[in-house]
Amino acid sequence: MGGWRTPEEVLASPMDPTRSIDILGRLQVRGAVALGAVLASTGLARLIHADLTLPVLVAAVAAGLAWLYPLFRQLRDRYLSLSSDEEEVREVLGDMVSAVWGSVEGIARLDDKGNYLWVNPSYAKMLGFTPEEMKGMPGRPRVHPDDVPRVKETYQQMEETGRASADVTTIRKDDSYLFTRMELAKPLNENARPGFFLFLEDLAESQEIEAALARKSHELVRLNSELEQFAYIAAHDLREPTRKIVSFSALLQTDLGGDLPEAARKDLHFIMDAARRMEQLVHDLLALSRTSRSAMVTETLGLDECVDAALEALALKIEEAGAEIFRDPLPEVEVDRTLITQLYQNLLSNALKFCNAEQPRVHITVERNGQGLVLGVRDNGIGIEPEYAKQIFQPFKRLHGRSEYEGTGIGLAICQKAAERHHGRIWVESEPAKGSHFKFTIGEPGGNP
Template sequence: MKLIPCILAAANVPAQEMGFASDGWLPVLADLAAGSAFIGIAVLLVFFLCRHPDVPFRPLFALVSLLIGIGGAEHVLDASTTWWPVPALALVLRIATAIAAWGTVLVILIVLPRALALPGYRDVVHRLEAEIADRRQRENILRNHSAELERRNVALDEFTYIASHDLQEPLRKIVSFSELLEQDLNRNDRGQAVKDLHFISDAAGRMRKLVRDLLMLSRAGRNDVGAERFALRESVDAALESIALTVQEHGANVLIDALPAVVGDRTLLTQLYQNLLSNAVKFVPADRQPCIHVTAERNADGWVFGIRDNGIGIDPAYHDQIFKAFKRLHGASEYSGNGIGLAICERAVTRHGGRIWVESFNGGSHFKFTLANVEEEVCTPTHQCALSSCS
């Protein structure tokens, strides 16, 4: 409480009693404090400039430091005139202050446009955010590319395996039985020669189908998957039309659920149905009438499509590997097929962002698959193609 009167009293002590030329020591102390602080600021600014290489407008900062430093020196000089009055030095300092101040004004005028153009904090943050988003997107693209490369490598491995094994096999038969044919013809063994020819044409037929299916598999794996909007029922109908003869030969009944419209590759999806349907017809024992159900169910996660048959079923042990190329579970003589059909199906479904699997039950299999882009239901109600019903 008594601090202020005390300071005032001290300020009024005659300077002579204190040994000072002026009329109080408080202004001197204030000058000294302000001067040393200014010099301190100037030194710290210069230190900062020297240590931080990224400060923009360095000359301006240097000038401001100089100005503050000179200002500080002026204050110190003011305080010191109490003991050693040096009017010439004081004048020099004042002129230096004026020069430095005007220099600073000029430099500010020069750098102002550039300073105004500097991005604000928010700009920088936005720009950084945009850049991070852009990089993330690029990373995703890269990741997708590398997954695609991986997939293609696997496909290439499969292709090499076929070239080295599956294609060699019929070729070996053709070579062997041609040689035997020659021997048999030389011996005039007509019966055996006809048998040899049968083996040759059988092997050539298998090779032809293998090459055709390989081409299909390669097409199914290519990048350009169509994105056409169409009723899935059209694919089923086209597939049924292409295997009409087989369906007729086996006297198969086909039941088709109402199907929605999809966005995808018409050719691939038709191929998918064609393979699944012809498998369904083929893998029914000769003594049983094939009953095929083209299913479509809508569950909580979306649409599940499928082909259900009353055939021989598939051992659960093989449920995963049947979709790998060239895993044939049945003998060539018993059921025709080279094992590429389901690999094509797997690829067609994967290319449409879906997955394919099989469920086997007593007396048949149910191949099921999903597709990524399925639209609202548009198609016909449950429709029976054949005359009699499936029991």
Template sequence: MTLPERLPASRLLAAIVVVLLAMTAVVIASTVIALDGLGNARSRSVDEVEPAGRVARDLSRALLDEETGLRGFVLTGDDAFLTPYVDGRKTEVESAERVRDLVGDVDGRVGRIEELARQWRGQYAEPTIAGVRLSGPGTYTTQDADRGKAIFDQVRAEVSALQTDIAQLGRTARDDLDHAAQVVLWLVIGMGVLLVAVIGGLSLLLHRLLITPLADLAHHTRLVASGDFEHEIDAGGPRETVMLAEDVDAMRRRIVQELATLDAAKTELQRSNSELEQFAYVASHDLQEPLRKVASFCQLLQRRYGGQLDDRADQYIEFAVDGAKRMQGLINDLLAFSRVGRLTREQTVIDLNDLVRQVVDSYSERIEETGARLEVADLPPVRGEASLLSAVFQNLISNALKFKGDDAPVIAVDVERHGDMWKFTVRDNGIGIEPEYADRIFVIFQRLHPKDAYPGTGIGLAMCRKIVEYHGGTIWLKTDVDSGTSFEFTLPVVPELVAQAEEAHV
């Protein structure tokens, strides 16, 4: 990895910005100079040379007016014919001065024209006017006219040469204008080509210095994220990318260490679970056997000697029998609780209508005894273990029958769909549960009533939660009810069954 690749990205970007600013300054300066030249060429052509050509024509007309007015005065002697002569002299002076202001004294022709015009007036026009006024029109001779004509022909030749020179200046100005426009055009084209080249070069440079290192880093990171935690992360590019790669690799090494720790913890957990399974086996066999003997002999004592001993002895025997039975129930419930999610069976699609019907039939005597009424909606099929889901409905329905109020129990089982989950509701009109106990009731061995008032081990709702979560759902107590108890739990929708139902409906 070379030193420039180790430079910070901020310096690389700063260098790129400086280069761009320098190139922009050069381009702007060149453009300003070219546009200034174009403006000067246009001003020279439009504001100086072309007006000078028009003024030169005015100068030519003014001189011709002087000559024509003089000729008319000579022939008639009428002062009215001198008006063009006088006006022509005034226009001549103004036009000559104007030509100087616009293009200068082109090869000294304006001065020569003025000098020849003064010579023509001094040697011919003024003497001729004085002679005609003194002697009349007849004094005009052919010799005098030839002399005046010779001088005026020189004036006319200089004016024509001046117009020719100004026309040449116009062509030169137009050529300069065309050249300046070409310079501007080529400069614009060059700017476009340079802009494309700069953008392409910057794109390649940024791709090599920034995009490629980031892409390499992302590739290495994806390999680690896919599970290859032994893959070392290395990336080039600017300093920030290298530092980021080092940080990500440090995180990878930390994950490897954590995984090693987790593997050790997993091994220890597996050992602990194995011991727990062994304990469960002992509890289900070795502990239950002496417990059954205790219960059996206590019951024999109760049957044989019941009524033959005093009341206190009968009470003690009753306590022993009840304690043995409750211990058996507690051990059986603990075993069932420990087996949820551990001793798994193949999950199948279960018809909940049949399952709930069987649960209700198992409580038929209790239902008849309490006068309970069950309202069960049409339930959807779900995927799971029938014995476990049956235990959920058994616990919820048995609790509704157990914790009944003064009125006959009314138990409702409803369902509704929420996205990809079914939400089931089991409601009753019993004594209810206070909202502050909503979380406590799902903890194992947590009881809200004395065992004398309501029998049970306190494991039923904890088992319901474990079974529902094992099947991918959640269970909770609905607290915003006016009376009674309402439990809600969710189970995943079976997508293929829903698709089949929709196709059948269509």
């Protein structure tokens, strides 16, 4: 670097602290502008050796290695406490040289003809050379021919703006290819020799990670699809046998009539009750599967239409419970009518079910925050312990026994799937004995729960 090959050679050379230039006032740090201020505040820019173009050294570090900011902050603190002793100043400079020389990022200095003046070991290693081999080597042959026009455009942009970057394929010593991100930067010291800096980042590892993630994601989608298909087929095939069990159990009870012993009557009752629960479970499984598999048919409509349809389906339950239903003015949105109606119906049904008050009070809510629309259903029911706020959206998750509250534990899972298919989410805010407020978004999430 600047005539020396190793940090030790830098430290071994005499210094002339009286020669000074002010280069850091114009220094811009890639990814960490504060680094320029740190170096400028030390006054270190006013020390330069006759053979070491310190602006080259400092600009290379500051322009290319934002991740070294914590190190340079320590160096600044050390430098501010230094005396004028030359050995202490040389120690600080040595740390800086070592940092550049030991960087995992490739750093090179080229002249105005595109020939390498020096490269750090990481740069040379990426291309399969040693730093000594690359000194004086032309840079252009190390770029794939297809990318030469892109490099020319990047160079022109650097001439105009001071820095520019591009993703290019470089050619290693063994003629193998390496996909890299190349950044070109002009020296910020006007007295520096003509040319530019080149920072090189190996993108092969990140590409391999991205490819692995893509494969895993594809595999996960495939497995989820197969699982949904299996659930649908299993539920569909179970529906008919379950119906027959219910039907023939009822016929058996009718045929035997009063001749049926009390013990047998109880046994038959258990059979019919279990069959009805199985029938309801199969029905809910099919509903969950359809929520996941059915094609979305979106239209712009007032949410009042979905709420009205849900209330109509629950009219008998509402009347039996003597519930009061309130609603905020609901907006027009683009949704799948069937899915959102099902979502509201399930939330309203739960609000009626999980209520120990004399009169259920249910409020259909609309809120607007800085990020969008938040819809919801609030009740005066039994509430939920905070630790179960996420678990209740899992299929078959029940917080109460069947003897207390009927159901299969699938309703909220259907609500979650309906919200997710509208690129939204659903959550609950609740405390025991203080009711629950289920909230959901459509489109972009509307804030954190």
